[in-house]
Amino acid sequence: MTTDPTSRYDQTRMPFLESLIDEKLNQSTSFHMPGHKGTKAPHPLLQEFFGGNLHPADLVEINHNVDYLHSPKGALLKAQQLGAAAYGADHTFYLINGSTVGNMAAVMSTVGPQQKIIMSRASHRSVYGAVVLSSAIPVYIEPEYHPDIEFPLALNVNKIKELLQQHSDVAAIHITSPNYYGVMSDTASICHMAHAHGVAVLVDEAHGSHLCFHGDLPRSAVALRADIIVQSTHKTQGSLTQSAMLHVNDNGFVNRARIAQVLSLLQSSSPSSILLASSDATRMQMATEGQQRLSTVIVLSQNARNTIQRMNGLWCYGDELIGVNHVFTYDPTKLIIRVSDLGISGFQVSSLLRNQYNIEVEFADLKHIICSITIADTESTVNKLLDALHHLTSTNSPTTNSNEMSIRPPSGLPQSAINLRDAYFSTKTHTIPLCDAIGRVLAENVIPYPPGIPLLVPGEIMEQRHLDYIHHLIEKGSSIVGMEDLSLKTIRIVDV
């Protein structure tokens, strides 16, 4: 990374943040938005919470010096260029609505109405949202179910090949790698194959922005020359929640100007400078110190993994994941800790850690808790987790009844009666008791959360196996989102 002060790619600079500091010093008298006009918070409690600095820093493009997200020409343009150089892309867009908007823009800028997109069935809801908005036709690919983790983890490249041969009119492939568990598919082969078919590869790398900055981590899809790569820098680096990046590689399959247009369509016309400044600073931090800080993260994670593997009744997955059911590799900074051998569910351990040890995990499922180690962690934070787990194993003995935790999600794709968009916008719908929905076409999503992957989407038919699975998840403490009735007793169906 360049740190030469004479270079336009000097990564020690933070052009956008620096421009805000200059503007703040100006202290102009404002007759424009925002209504707070940079004065202190409207309530002392908010003032106390933010430390009094947030409102004065909430500068907008009307301020003379502040560059505008939707037509960057100055400091923000430079910041994005530094972003592209740091992450290794041909172009980078900073985002203010997370990877959610990144996924939507990736799909909407490459796949037109009635064009096909091959997408993982285990995609984040934002990808389904993109399909609704774009009128694209999804061709689903189911990731391979991992027998032990009991979750569909990685994509079978040969299945993608078959789909590409069956559907010669596909406009793009959308994949998620790493997924919620840090498990990665063979993105390089997917890119190679897709590009040979003239098809763009869009990668949801929401959980992988750190991969760009250390040679011992799996390679980011940016380096593997995927066409659009979306990263939640707020998830695994230091930027503020909602900030994210969309990277573009100009391989001839996507149109950068079109992406800019779609982002302008989807994102607020009043972008938060605070979020953008946090992206600028995070890029600087990762470009200048990322390698060194991630070395520490890798050591902390590996030590934690080794220690947990020695704890009676716990297991933390590592290299044994590779090669099983098409898992290409995994992100070592995510700890997938199996707790079910202790006879308690991941959900129970997650609340136990919260209530007894003041520890919040990234998420839990029936059998696991998932913990994320980042550059913000230290030996002390990781030891806190290890101490708590150690205590947990000393008060709970391994049991042979852990199978009670198991329930396999229904395999095979649900039957679709109407396309997703038509079902989503259908006006001929009514609400019925959930248990009467078997054989009916849904008008709303059913999404077990976490990790937020739809079990059923609008237009699909609910079967007994889906209902059984929903009941089981609810009984075990999982949440279901996407349904209008938060009590989960009724569901809206399409009248067909």
Ligand SMILES: Cc1ncc(COP(=O)(O)O)c(C=O)c1O
């Ligand atoms: C795989 C995946 N993609 C996209 C998103 C959306 O990211 P964001 O919260 O930055 O909008 C998430 C959020 O959890 C995610 O897990």
